[in-house]
Amino acid sequence: MIQSKYRDLHYDYNQVKRIESAKKLKEEQIVDEVLVPGQEHALIQGSEPDPYHVTLKACSCVDFSARRKPCKHMYRLTLDAGILELPTCKKKKSSRNIDTKAEIEHYKQLYIQGDIDGSSYAKICSILAKIK
DSSP: OOOSTTHHHHHSHHHHHHHHHHHHSOGGGEEEEEOOTTOOEEEEOOSSSSOEEEESSOBSSHHHHHHOSOOHHHHHHHHHTTOOOOOOOOOOSOSSOOOHHHHHHHHHHHHHHTSSOHHHHHHHHHHHHHOO
16 A cells, blocks of 8 residues: 555555556666665656655656646656555456446437547446456
């Protein structure tokens, strides 16, 4: 589980997207990293010519500057330092017995009725189609 007094922030789906992006940062993008407890900081190469200066409290990237919430660079630092423990996905054979065909049909009807847009319909059904 996420260990933080700001736990709900890290469970927000927009933040989870950033956590997932942090996992995908390439090792060669981390220019320098110090993982001494209380002094964690890093230089992480992003899209700008100069690397981002990253600490547990701030990052020099545009995302953090605009939103003032943890960015993917900050999440990468916390993951590497072992500070952020994430929930693990329990891969089970469908114990929920979801009838994916029925669910897809349900969302198809919502789309036809105009209750959801085409983009949402396509995304939801794409995910449902992957459930075994």
